[in-house]
Amino acid sequence: MQRKLALTLLVCLACIACCHAWKQIVVPEKPTLPPAFSAAVHVQRNYKPYQEYFRWFRDEKLQKARVDRLAEVHGETLFHSFIYDHSEQKMFAVFFRGEVATCFTKTIRGNLTHFDLSEAEFLGKSYVYFDPVYHWQLETDRYHFELFDTPEPHRELRKVSFFIKPNGKAGSWTMHEFDAGSQDESLFMINDKVKQSCTPYHGEAESASLPSHDHHAFLSLYTQ
DSSP, X not given: OHHHHHHHHHHHHHHHHHHHHHHHOOOOOOOOOOSEEEEEEEEEETTSSSOEEEEXXXXXXXXXXXXXXXXXETTEEEEEEEEEETTTTEEEEEEEETTEEEEEEEEBOSOOOOBOOTTOXXXXXXXXXXXXXXXXXXXXXXXXXXXXXXXXXXXXXXEEEEEETTTTEEEEEEEEEEEESOOOGGGGOOOHHHHHXXXXXXXXXXXXXXXXXXXXXXXXXXOO
């Protein structure tokens, strides 16, 4: 009898503990990206042998974005800037080789729209570089995303992992030095002489304002 009573008491205590733990799990508001920000981004992919870093500037009010990074061109590592001016429907790519600056320009289409993370599903809490974060997932027909953003009072997207279902490619973007706020318009300006020398690239018009092949995954998060 005493053993049965002790077992019943133990079950009751376990139920109380579970209820208490459940009350502690409060689903936070959905993650968001501010309309204007800058960030240093660390990129890892399972389909490229190297890691990548780039600096990302974005301002929806200005309808402009910029990406600065190092990239290999014909076996040579060059610094280059991509300027996406959606107000003029133009993209400028400026490559720097020592004292030489070479510019190409291409037509882009559409507006610099907002990221839509409203369908993200809360999974719980986790850590990115030992910083506490909220853990989310977002599923589409083509992509699987895992999102990590910092808790209150300063909600900031810390990391995005993606899996491209049709081809099995996967990777992640980890945000460092994230700075929400309006961007200075001078960041998106090109030297007049360099701009005048830009060679038109007559390829298919793009809507991308992100670098590299995996930008298409992130473009799918844009609201239309």
